[in-house]
Amino acid sequence: MWRSAARRSSQIRRLLSSSAPPAGAGAAVPGPCIVHKRGNDILHDPWYNKDTAFPMTERDRLGLRGLLPPRVMSFEQQYERFINSYRSLENNTRGEPDSIVALAKWRILNRLHDRNETLYYRVLIDNIKDFAPIIYTPTVGLVCENYSGLFRRPRGMYFSAKDKGEMMSMIYNWPAEKVDMIVVTDGSRILGLGDLGVQGIGIPIGKLDVYVAAAGINPQKVLPIMLDVGTNNEKLLEDKLYLGLRQPRLEGEEYLAVVDEFMEAVHARWPKAVVQFEDFQMKWAFETLQRYRNRFCMFNDDVQGTAGVALAGLLGAVRAQGRPLQDFTNQKIVVAGAGSAGIGVLNMAKQAMLRMPGIHRTGEGHNQFWVLDKDGLITKDREGLDSAVARFARGHGPDEIPDLHEGASLVEVVKKVKPHVLLGLSGVGGIFNEEVLKAMKESDSPRPAVFAMSNPTTKAECTPDDVFKHVGENAIFASGSPFGNISLGNGKTGYANQANNMYLFPGIGLGALLSGARHISDGMLQAAAECLASYITDNEIRKGILFPSVSRHITAQVGAAVVRAAVSEDLAEGCCDVGPRELASMSELETVDYVARKMWYPVYSPLVSDK
Numbered sequence: 001m002w003r004s005a006a007r008r009s010s011q012i013r014r015l016l017s018s019s020a021p022p023a024g025a026g027a028a029v030p031g032p033c034i035v036h037k038r039g040n041d042i043l044h045d046p047w048y049n050k051d052t053a054f055p056m057t058e059r060d061r062l063g064l065r066g067l068l069p070p071r072v073m074s075f076e077q078q079y080e081r082f083i084n085s086y087r088s089l090e091n092n093t094r095g096e097p098d099s100i101v102a103l104a105k106w107r108i109l110n111r112l113h114d115r116n117e118t119l120y121y122r123v124l125i126d127n128i129k130d131f132a133p134i135i136y137t138p139t140v141g142l143v144c145e146n147y148s149g150l151f152r153r154p155r156g157m158y159f160s161a162k163d164k165g166e167m168m169s170m171i172y173n174w175p176a177e178k179v180d181m182i183v184v185t186d187g188s189r190i191l192g193l194g195d196l197g198v199q200g201i202g203i204p205i206g207k208l209d210v211y212v213a214a215a216g217i218n219p220q221k222v223l224p225i226m227l228d229v230g231t232n233n234e235k236l237l238e239d240k241l242y243l244g245l246r247q248p249r250l251e252g253e254e255y256l257a258v259v260d261e262f263m264e265a266v267h268a269r270w271p272k273a274v275v276q277f278e279d280f281q282m283k284w285a286f287e288t289l290q291r292y293r294n295r296f297c298m299f300n301d302d303v304q305g306t307a308g309v310a311l312a313g314l315l316g317a318v319r320a321q322g323r324p325l326q327d328f329t330n331q332k333i334v335v336a337g338a339g340s341a342g343i344g345v346l347n348m349a350k351q352a353m354l355r356m357p358g359i360h361r362t363g364e365g366h367n368q369f370w371v372l373d374k375d376g377l378i379t380k381d382r383e384g385l386d387s388a389v390a391r392f393a394r395g396h397g398p399d400e401i402p403d404l405h406e407g408a409s410l411v412e413v414v415k416k417v418k419p420h421v422l423l424g425l426s427g428v429g430g431i432f433n434e435e436v437l438k439a440m441k442e443s444d445s446p447r448p449a450v451f452a453m454s455n456p457t458t459k460a461e462c463t464p465d466d467v468f469k470h471v472g473e474n475a476i477f478a479s480g481s482p483f484g485n486i487s488l489g490n491g492k493t494g495y496a497n498q499a500n501n502m503y504l505f506p507g508i509g510l511g512a513l514l515s516g517a518r519h520i521s522d523g524m525l526q527a528a529a530e531c532l533a534s535y536i537t538d539n540e541i542r543k544g545i546l547f548p549s550v551s552r553h554i555t556a557q558v559g560a561a562v563v564r565a566a567v568s569e570d571l572a573e574g575c576c577d578v579g580p581r582e583l584a585s586m587s588e589l590e591t592v593d594y595v596a597r598k599m600w601y602p603v604y605s606p607l608v609s610d611k
């Protein structure tokens with residue numbers, strides 16, 4: 001009697017749940033939601049899974065009774081258990097090589113990610129400073145290098161050169177109804193590690209984890225994507241375990257045809273999704289940016305996100321000298337690296353200088369930059385100079401420093417220019433060596449700034465120890481990957497800032513999404529950079545602190561600045577139930593509040609209605 005009643009009620013539930021909204025669509029609705037899965041299907045779905053925290057009512061009504069140990073744990077107990085096991089892993093691996101420890105930490109976090117997204121994202125949000133070096137640079141680089149061996153289950157989508165003509169239907173294989181944020185790579189320049197082919201998928205995954213943690217993008221609405229167009233990495237092509245296409249990279253029109261088809265497919269299914277291009281080699285980074293930026297809501301993080309972060313750092317270096325911001329136009333800046341990131345930074349820094357009062361004396365011809373690539377100083381004598389780089393090549397005018405010839409070495413340039421800032425985006429570890437840093441000591445700045453922005457840690461142009469030792473205690477240091485602060489004695493600290501695009505891309509993506517902008521304009525990017533630059537107080541700057549820790553607070557500010565810029569440029573079309581007029585009527589504070597309120601926060605929601 002009891003059994004048949006139970007069977008009947010479970011049939012009714014099943015019938016009811018078949019008309020319930022699909023996973024994802026319902027999850028964003030506040031209040032109790034009815035899950036359409038049962039039993040093991042729920043336990044194996046990281047979005048719904050609560051492990052031992054399923055209350056008895058849910059265990060009864062979702063067919064979970066008997067599938068879990070009887071004791072019901074609280075979320076707080078589960079949280080504590082995870083953190084304890086993470087800490088004991090740290091204790092047990094003390095003294096082991098860094099890479100072994102880092103991969104072990106990545107595995108334990110990744111397993112939680114695969115099992116229980118609510119708990120995963122909560123520990124990530126609460127411990128972002130500790131966990132960012134694991135899910136993001138530098139460990140993510142190690143994960144990409146070892147991806148084929150570490151592979152257990154797929155995450156995200158893979159479009160390959162073999163899928164030509166199929167992408168429009170493939171895009172519908174993704175189970176979520178709605179996608180807001182996509183990060184895509186072709187794996188051709190993964191951090192400073194070069195061409196890693198399909199193994200580069202770790203980068204979009206890591207970037208989207210930062211989106212969830214720092215920008216509150218709902219993890220059901222993010223999509224990491226790998227465009228596998230082959231690889232030119234011989235080692236990978238010969239590796240029996242390699243999981244990507246075993247063919248050389250597509251080039252020219254063939255390459256663009258694949259990316260075009262992918263972008264059309266994404267746009268057809270999710271016209272409002274923001275697409276972030278990540279770690280494309282320079283030629284394709286620039287080409288795809290020009291090709292798509294006015295047609296789709298997209299940006300290139302390495303070119304545009306990095307530029308904003310570097311600009312904020314450069315302006316911070318001016319403030320640290322106790323000078324007014326417009327003095328930026330007089331700063332001498334040496335940049336090692338004329339690739340997608342270096343040129344992106346130079347363009348934005350130049351634009352910022354041209355907007356400053358007093359620059360009219362020389363306008364576009366005003367060149368405060370000395371740029372080097374793998375062949376040394378770039379001058380107008382360089383043959384076959386790319387037009388993007390030519391704008392910064394040194395000439396032969398009266399303002400030029402004598403004897404600084406084409407191809408001059410970094411140390412020669414630093415000795416003769418005595419720059420205020422030395423910035424590295426070369427992807428070559430250690431090139432800011434003792435000789436170069438000792439030359440920086442003679443800088444014309446009372447606070448010489450050294451930005452070693454290449455990733456991962458092994459590719460940093462120098463370390464903070466080197467800088468505070470050879471340049472001096474007044475130096476300012478920032479790096480792309482995290483380093484610890486340095487004790488300078490007498491209670492003084494040498495701050496190891498992290499200058500990484502992770503301060504900006506979450507706010508750019510979230511702001512673009514909430515504004516509903518058709519595309520991401522220079523004005524929106526500039527607003528993001530200016531917001532970051534003004535975030536740090538004068539007191540912090542004086543100490544040598546240039547950047548805040550990554551947090552939802554800074555993302556809300558940057559996101560709001562992006563929304564407001566989109567509104568003022570008449571690009572905003574609004575998002576969900578908030579239209580452009582409502583966005584336009586919000587004050588600055590109201591916009592920040594609106595952006596913050598739109599952020600998803602991980603809590604276990606009821607899976608059965610109590611009615």
Ligand SMILES: NC(=O)c1ccc[n+]([C@@H]2O[C@H](COP(=O)([O-])OP(=O)(O)OC[C@H]3O[C@@H](n4cnc5c(N)ncnc54)[C@H](O)[C@@H]3O)[C@@H](O)[C@H]2O)c1
Pocket residue numbers: 189190191192193281282301302306309336337338339340341342372373374375376424425426427428431453454455456459479480481499500501502
């Ligand atoms: N911190 C951040 O937020 C951030 C953002 C983007 C890129 N990056 C890092 O910047 C590095 C470069 O990225 P990219 O996309 O510009 O790469 P890229 O391959 O497009 O450019 C590298 C540039 O460095 C030059 N170079 C090589 N050896 C050099 C040397 N010895 N001296 C001076 N220049 C040299 C190359 O000629 C080229 O111009 C990577 O390590 C990447 O991880 C950091």
Ligand SMILES: O=C(O)C[C@H](O)C(=O)O
Pocket residue numbers: 136137190191192279301302454455480500501
């Ligand atoms: O991924 C990072 O840490 C920063 C940047 O996007 C890079 O390519 O190095």
Ligand SMILES: [Mg+2]
Pocket residue numbers: 191278279301302
């Ligand atoms: Mg990148």
